[in-house]
Amino acid sequence: MSSISNKESAGNREILYKNLFYNAELFTCRFPELSAALGLDSEIGIKQFAERIPESYYLEEAKLKETDKKIFTARINGKYLHSKYNPISEAEKNISLDFFEDKKAKSSCVFCGLGLGYAQELYAKKYPKSSLIIIEPDLFVFFLFLQSRPLDDFFMHENLILLLGLYPKDVLDFFESKSFFDTPIFKIQSLIDVSSSWFSEFEALKKRRNEKTNLNKNTLKKFGKLWLKNFLKNIKQTEGLFGINKIENIFASCPALIIAAGPGLDDTINLVKENEDKFIIIAADTAVRACHRHGLKPDFILLMDAQYWNYLHLSDLDISDSILITESSVYPAVFRLKTRAKFLCTSMFPLAQYIEKLIGEKGKLVTGGSVATACWDFARILGCSEIIFAGLDLAFPDFQTHFKGSRFEEDVNAFSNRFFPSETASHLSLYSASPQLKEGYEGKVLSDKRMQMYAWWFESKIAEFPDIKTYNLLPRGLKIPNMPALSMEEFLLKAKASPLSKKIKIEKMSALFNLSSYKKEGSFSSPNLSSALKELSTDLEKTMKLAREGMDICLNLLDSLKTGKPLEDSIIKKVWKT
Structure with a gap:
């Protein structure tokens, strides 16, 4: 056990050894499952763990001695995590910073890095009712922490959360599930430097999630009323439609080909048409026009946007041979389009989601803000083992914004004049989002933040x-990690190896059509919908009542503070109830 035996005197080795087993027992009592997973719930497991610790990880006695106890500092890869003279005094200075004067920081705090936990332990003592969340990616650091001193007060802290040895994504998922994103985060650079690449990735992912959250909030703010209006108008149209959860894994082990509307589609659409029987063809609503121009009829079309303009992508096209996948808050005329069948996914509109939970969920598509991302998740739900994209550029190759003949291009040409030519409209579309040069599959390409967020998704x-x-x-756009380029030769080999044929596709698609034609008895019926709306009305009335009571309490409190009059007993009782 190098961190114990090689760097300290015999007396210190004995102290560290004793601390380790004592604290391991405390840790096991407080977090039994986590302790078992790390192997710290037994003497054998502890010794095996210690043998894996690098020699560059060890404890040293602090230079400022105390008569009644030993104080240690940690040294990793030649760098001290704490003061080598007095780490406790250093921790006291950290906890006395203005950061911890904030009310939020007093009630809960996330510490990036653990080290030997001096600052974290002082925080726990100073704010015993607070939530203390500690992120430590390096398990060897946690092992040194267990050796450093008796940690009774630390492990007795009421609201202690340890996130040890997790991936950045897992930590963020946990934050999202517990609503920790608004919790103040305290950073000590020396502790972060031990796992600098981990925390860099953590910050990058956190920034992307924040951008996504802000985008979702802004989308709800912008389209909330439109979603509500469309949802209420569509109720009768959507009552008898099945959800995509009814067709889950129906194309298990089959390859899917998703058609997006990027400029690169011009280079691939003919190749896709020649091999259409070998793939499940899924098209974004924006790309259907290009498909029809080349005689390609998609098996599935996804339309997820509530705006009228998205309906126009399909309004003048014959999509009677395709199955439409949509949601209950799209533009009402979408449900009047003649299609082979229609299936619903869970709405992106929160109120519609609430009602769907009461009357039967449809199946959620995890979207990243783009219909192309929804297409990928739909292919996954179908059970497709391979997914190939055509026209997914997420960039402006050769300064193009869309494929040739797109609805955007047609509208621009139709409304152009000598004072506002089509070139001006294209220029505005290209540069309005402040594009930057980013790494592409074939060198640098212009891309904007929105498209980069899709790539991250x-x-x-x-x-x-x-x-x-x-x-x-045959990609020409932004390079997406984990999504390798596919050459024409590789694509043809995959088409040849596909288990699908025209006959098999016809049989499977016919089964879907028959399913959509059958209305399951009692499924999504008017009585269920009616009762769900009544329940919604009741819940809203309860919320209104609570809000009024809250306002009354606040007004009484303000009045009492202004006039100096004591609060009435009835108001005090209401305050205690809340």
Whole structure:
């Protein structure tokens, strides 16, 4: 055990050894499952763990001696994590910073890095009712922490959360599930430097999630009323439609080909048409026009946007041979389109989600803000083992914004004049989002933050589902990690190896059509919908009542503070109840 035996005197070795086993027992009592997972719940496990610790990880006695106890500091790869003279005094200075004068920081705090936990332990003593969340990616650091001193007060802290040895994504998922994103984060640079690459990735992912959250909030703020209006208008149209959860894994082990509307689609659409029987063809609503121009009828079309303009992508096209996947808050005319069948996914509109939980959920599509991301998740739900993208650029290759003949291009040409030519509209579309040069599959390409967020979504989802292989066919745009480029030769080999044929596809698609034609008795019926709306009304009335009571309490408190009059007993009782 190098961290115990090689760097200290015999007396100190004995102290560290004693601390280790004592604290391991405290840790096991407080976090039995975590302790068992780390192997710290037994003497054998502790010794095996200690043998793995690098020699560059060890404890040293602090230079400022105390008569009644030993104080240690940690040294990792030649660098001290704490003061080598007096780490406790250093921790006291940290805890006395203005950061901890904030009310939020007093009630809960996330510490990035543990080290020997001097600052964290002082925080726990100073704020015994607070939530103390500690992130420590390096398990060897935690082992040194257990050796440093008796940790009774630390492990007795009421609201202690230890996030040890996790991936950055797992920590962020935990934060999201517990609503910790608004919790103040305290950083000590020397502790972060031990796992600098880990914390760099953590910060990058956190920033992306914050951007996504802000985007979702802004989207709800912008389209909330439109979603509500569309949802209420669509109720009768959507009552009898099945959800995508009814067709889960229906194309298990089959390859899917997703058609996006990027400029690169011009280079791949003919190749896709020649091999359409070998893949499940899923098209974004924005790309259907290009498909039809080349005689390609997608098996599935996804339309997820509530705006009228997205309906126009399909309004003048014959999509009667395709199955439409949509949600209950889209533009009402979408449900009047003649299609082979229609299936619903869970709405992105929170109120619609609430009602769907009461009357039967449809199946959630995890979208990253783009219909192309929804297409990927839909292919996953179908059970497709391989997913190939065509036209997924997420960039402006050769300064193009869309494929040739897109709805955008047609509208621009239709409304252009000598004072506002089509070139001006294209320029505004290209540069309004402040594009930057980023790494592409074939060198540098222009891309903006929104498209980079989509790329991150693909990167994270592909990593989450490693069994599903995802490729980008003849890509010209932004390089997406985990999504390798696919050449024409490789694509043809995959088409040849596909288990699908025209006959098999017809049989499976016919089964879906028959399913959609069958209305399951009692499923999503008017009585259920009616009762759900009544329940919603009751819940809203309760919320209104509580809000009024809260306002009355606040007004009485303010009045009492202004006039100096004591609060009435009835108001005091209400305050205690809340």
